[in-house]
Amino acid sequence: MSxxxxxxxxxxxxxxxxxxxxxxxxxxxxxxxxxxxNTTGFKGASYKxxxxxxxxEDFVAGRVVASTTKPSGDKFYGVAVGHVxxxxxxxxxxxxxxxxxxxxKYRKFTTRKEAxxxxxxxxxxxxxxxxxxxxxxxxKKAKISVDGMLQVWTDGSSRGNGKxxxxxxxxxxxxxxxxxxxxxxxxxxxxxxQRAELTAxxxxxxxxxxxxxxxxITDSNYxxxxxxxxxxxxxxxxxxxxxGTDVMNKDLVVEIRxxxxxxxxxxxxxKFTWIKGHDNDPGNVAADILAVAGSRLPKVEEAxxx
Numbered sequence: 001m002s003x004x005x006x007x008x009x010x011x012x013x014x015x016x017x018x019x020x021x022x023x024x025x026x027x028x029x030x031x032x033x034x035x036x037x038n039t040t041g042f043k044g045a046s047y048k049x050x051x052x053x054x055x056x057e058d059f060v061a062g063r064v065v066a067s068t069t070k071p072s073g074d075k076f077y078g079v080a081v082g083h084v085x086x087x088x089x090x091x092x093x094x095x096x097x098x099x100x101x102x103x104x105k106y107r108k109f110t111t112r113k114e115a116x117x118x119x120x121x122x123x124x125x126x127x128x129x130x131x132x133x134x135x136x137x138x139x140k141k142a143k144i145s146v147d148g149m150l151q152v153w154t155d156g157s158s159r160g161n162g163k164x165x166x167x168x169x170x171x172x173x174x175x176x177x178x179x180x181x182x183x184x185x186x187x188x189x190x191x192x193x194q195r196a197e198l199t200a201x202x203x204x205x206x207x208x209x210x211x212x213x214x215x216x217i218t219d220s221n222y223x224x225x226x227x228x229x230x231x232x233x234x235x236x237x238x239x240x241x242x243x244g245t246d247v248m249n250k251d252l253v254v255e256i257r258x259x260x261x262x263x264x265x266x267x268x269x270x271k272f273t274w275i276k277g278h279d280n281d282p283g284n285v286a287a288d289i290l291a292v293a294g295s296r297l298p299k300v301e302e303a304x305x306x
Contacts, residue, residue, distance in 0.1 A: 019056035021046040022084060026183075026293045028056045046084045046289070048093060060293075061183060078115035080123030081105040084289050085282040086176045087115040119176050122282055149215040149271060150174075152204045153283035156186070156196025156220070157291035168196040169294025172204050173287040180207050183290035185297040196291065197223045198252040205259040205270075213269045219277030219284055226253050227260065228272060 018035035020026050023046070029035045032049075039047050050056040077094035079085050082104050088094035098104035105123030109115040158168035168191040172182035182203050186196045197220040208214050218224065231253055234240070239247045247253070263270050275284050 017050045017053045017056035019059035076109045076115035078118035079106045149213045151215045153217045153287040154200035155287035155291045157295045158193040161193045166191040167295045169291045170200045171287040171291030183294045215271040217273045224272045
C-alpha cells in the first residue's frame with residue numbers, strides 16, 4: 001500500500017471512545033491503552049468502544065445507547081446470568097461477563113429483540129415478546145412482575161466500609177439499557193454501606209411516578225426495616241433509639257417515608273422484597289455492579305452554604 005493510500009485510510013478512520021462501565025476507574029477514554037489499564041485484572045469489567053463520545057458516556061451511565069442497532073443476520077449474545085446481564089455484540093465482551101460465574105445463562109441470537117427477551121426473562125425465553133411484533137424495538141425496558149408491578153433492584157456499595165477513607169456508590173437497576181438506571185457516587189458523609197443502600201432506595205422512589213405500583217428488590221434487610229418497621233418507634237421517641245442515642249441515617253429515612261406516605265395516600269402499593277445478595281440473581285448482580293462503579297466515580301462536592 002502506498003504512503004498516500006495509508007494516509008487516506010487513516011483520515012477515514014473515525015476517532016474511538018472507550019466506555020468503561022465497570023473497571024478500576026469507570027469513565028470514557030480516548031485510547032485503548034488507558035481502557036486496558038482500567039479493565040485488565042478487574043473482575044466483571046464491562047467496556048466497549050464507540051465512535052461517538054455521547055454513546056460512550058451513555059454506556060458508562062447505563063443509559064440506552066443510540067447506535068446499538070445492527071442489520072438482521074448479525075450476532076447478539078444475550079447474557080441472562082453473569083457479572084453484568086445484558087446484550088453484547090462482541091463474543092469476547094460477553095465471555096468476560098460469564099467468566100467464573102457459577103451457573104451462567106447465555107445464548108447467541110441473530111436479532112437483538114430475541115436476545116433482549118432472553119435477558120428480560122432471566123434466560124427462560126428466547127422468543128420475541130408481543131410488544132415487538134410490529135417490528136419496532138420495545139420501549140418497555142423495565143421488568144414487570146406477574147401482578148403488574150414495576151420491579152426495580154437497588155444496591156449500595158462502600159469500598160473500605162467503616163474507614164474514614166471509604167468510598168461509596170449507589171446502584172439502581174430497572175432493566176437492560178434502561179435510561180433510568182443509576183450508577184453514582186454517594187454524596188456527603190459518612191460513606192457507609194448503609195447510607196448507600198438507603199440512598200439507592202430513595203433514588204428509585206424519586207424516579208418512579210407516585211401513581212405507579214412498585215416493587216423494590218434489595219439485599220439490605222436494614223434498609224427495609226428502617227423504611228417499613230423501625231421508623232414508627234423512632235418517630236414516637238423523637239428519632240431516638242431505645243438506648244437514647246440519635247438514630248443513624250435519619251435524614252434518608254425521613255425522605256423515604258415522605259414519598260412512601262405520598263404513595264400510600266394515593267392508594268398506590270409499594271412493596272419491598274428482600275433477596276440474598278451475591279446469589280446470581282440478574283437484577284441484584286446488575287445493581288451491585290452499578291453501585292460498585294458509582295463508588296469509583298469522583299467524590300461529589302458539597303455545595304457551600306450561602
